[in-house]
Amino acid sequence: MSAQTSERFVDAVEIRGANPLRDPRDRRLPRVAGPSGLVIFGVTGDLSRKKLMPAVYDLANRGLLPPGFSLVGFARRDWEDQDFAQVVHDAVREHARTPFREEVWTQLAEGMRFVPGDFDDDGAFEQLRSAVEELDAYRGTSGNFAFYLSVPPKFFPKVVRQLKKHGLADAPEGSWRRAVIEKPFGHDLASARELNAVVHEVFDPEQVFRIDHYLGKETVQNILALRFANQMYEPVWNRSFVDHVQITMAEDIGIGGRAGYYDGIGSARDVIQNHLLQLLALTAMEEPIAFDAESLLTEKLKVLRSVRLPEDLGAHTVRGQYAPGWQGGELVPGYLQEEGIAPTSRTDTYAAIKLEVDNRRWAGVPFYLRTGKRLGRRVTEIAVVFQRAPHSPFDTTATEELGENAVVIRVQPDEGMTVRFGSKVPGTSMEIRDVSMDFAYGESFTESSPEAYERLILDVLLGDANLFPRHQEVEESWRILDPIEEHWERHGGPAQYRSGTWGPEEADEMLIRDGRSWRRP
Ligand code: BG6
Numbered sequence: 001m002s003a004q005t006s007e008r009f010v011d012a013v014e015i016r017g018a019n020p021l022r023d024p025r026d027r028r029l030p031r032v033a034g035p036s037g038l039v040i041f042g043v044t045g046d047l048s049r050k051k052l053m054p055a056v057y058d059l060a061n062r063g064l065l066p067p068g069f070s071l072v073g074f075a076r077r078d079w080e081d082q083d084f085a086q087v088v089h090d091a092v093r094e095h096a097r098t099p100f101r102e103e104v105w106t107q108l109a110e111g112m113r114f115v116p117g118d119f120d121d122d123g124a125f126e127q128l129r130s131a132v133e134e135l136d137a138y139r140g141t142s143g144n145f146a147f148y149l150s151v152p153p154k155f156f157p158k159v160v161r162q163l164k165k166h167g168l169a170d171a172p173e174g175s176w177r178r179a180v181i182e183k184p185f186g187h188d189l190a191s192a193r194e195l196n197a198v199v200h201e202v203f204d205p206e207q208v209f210r211i212d213h214y215l216g217k218e219t220v221q222n223i224l225a226l227r228f229a230n231q232m233y234e235p236v237w238n239r240s241f242v243d244h245v246q247i248t249m250a251e252d253i254g255i256g257g258r259a260g261y262y263d264g265i266g267s268a269r270d271v272i273q274n275h276l277l278q279l280l281a282l283t284a285m286e287e288p289i290a291f292d293a294e295s296l297l298t299e300k301l302k303v304l305r306s307v308r309l310p311e312d313l314g315a316h317t318v319r320g321q322y323a324p325g326w327q328g329g330e331l332v333p334g335y336l337q338e339e340g341i342a343p344t345s346r347t348d349t350y351a352a353i354k355l356e357v358d359n360r361r362w363a364g365v366p367f368y369l370r371t372g373k374r375l376g377r378r379v380t381e382i383a384v385v386f387q388r389a390p391h392s393p394f395d396t397t398a399t400e401e402l403g404e405n406a407v408v409i410r411v412q413p414d415e416g417m418t419v420r421f422g423s424k425v426p427g428t429s430m431e432i433r434d435v436s437m438d439f440a441y442g443e444s445f446t447e448s449s450p451e452a453y454e455r456l457i458l459d460v461l462l463g464d465a466n467l468f469p470r471h472q473e474v475e476e477s478w479r480i481l482d483p484i485e486e487h488w489e490r491h492g493g494p495a496q497y498r499s500g501t502w503g504p505e506e507a508d509e510m511l512i513r514d515g516r517s518w519r520r521p
Helices: 003-008 010-015 046-061 081-095 102-109 122-139 153-164 189-202 218-230 267-285 293-306 396-400 452-462 471-490 506-512
Strands: 039-042 070-075 112-116 143-151 178-183 206-208 242-250 316-324 325-328 330-332 350-356 366-372 379-386 406-412 416-425 430-438 496-500
Touching: 003 189, 039 046, 039 122, 039 293, 039 452, 046 102, 046 452, 046 506, 070 122, 081 102, 081 112, 102 143, 112 122, 112 153, 153 178, 153 189, 178 189, 189 471, 189 496, 206 471, 218 267, 218 406, 242 267, 267 293, 267 350, 267 366, 267 379, 293 471, 316 471, 316 506, 325 452, 350 416, 350 506
Parallel strands: 039 070, 039 143, 070 112, 143 178, 178 206, 242 366, 316 496
Antiparallel strands: 242 379, 316 350, 325 330, 350 366, 379 406, 406 416, 416 430
């Protein structure tokens, strides 16, 4: 075990043996799932292998799953239970966060079952029902099952209806059934509404957990801690002090092997509709009356409903597509040269949009959102940029060099926060220069951060819906994005930008017109 791994494992060892019977509302104690099982549809996909299977193992390894926890895979493969267990084993070995421990694995593997079949196959769903009943009888899962739909949205209606038809969606007396749904949740408002209607034919809203993995990230949850566990930020977190907000999600990777998913969807639907609008909601919302799902929904929804688009979408939105360029010392192909992409594709791989939140706290404060693939480096951050001091007693030349105060929440990769402010430069004159004060998770805490999917899967098993967007939020986000997508559709293709840069020039011009500039993280 490397030094780093052993340090990261500390929290796992400490909480093994925790009493699963303690009050789950007591947040000072580890939250441990009660008797339950997870069924994954789309178990052969990348997400399942790289994120879901390792997350299940990591939870088991940290003592957060019950001893009889069971994992059922459903896919069109000619596998036996042990073939499935082998696939999970390999995925865990390759991608798990915590070290491999034979005894944890053995216990977990005993509860693995595989059901071969496709979604039209009634026989396969009957077999799934038998598997669930058998696990209840022999592993003590107590009828508590979550069904994870890690499949393209076109299959959601089929799968949920099959679950209903075969009695799997209805929980036996005293137990629960939940559906976990991966994005993309629709393609626009109309399709999202249709999907929601189908899902709610079968499951009540409280049974449905929509995954936005950004909400599972520690630093994203910390936005609320920062704002509402302290006194010093809230008084200035408003239009009287804030000049504007920039939310950036930049990636250095291209689309990899995901042409089939990505082309025709593009960056705005892929991440602005969900991750970035959720970040905006958390940054702008009022304090919830309690930290529970209903109160969070109420406040986030109010923000999303207050979002107003600029009238001139041509001037205040930009979309781009990466062209070949140098990245990490290597010449990388452009989007149109990627395997599986038509040379005429107009899909955006970069998007920048300006929004306003029309309420008393934020009226007139622009929120600039941007995202892109093949940008300079991977970074996600929220920068709250403050107005300049209205007056300065220092001599003008020095003051002009002063930048703006900013609070920057660094979501990844250097999780933490930076506060920028002006400070006197040592010397005999009163020269002021901007400096930064940093808080880094790695330095301040010995506890390690769980992977987003660990947190979210555990929450599903605990029935804790705080970190899951509800259907109203999803629909509201599409309401914001649809007119932008329609505008882009009507007005030519995306602007090209060289890979390894910070996006198209048009995006810089968009901010210059407002007398501002993008941060270079
Ligand atoms: C996913 C998008 O939701 O988030 C991907 O579909 C993107 O295109 C990914 O690469 C980024 O996630 P993370 O956690 O690496 O920032």
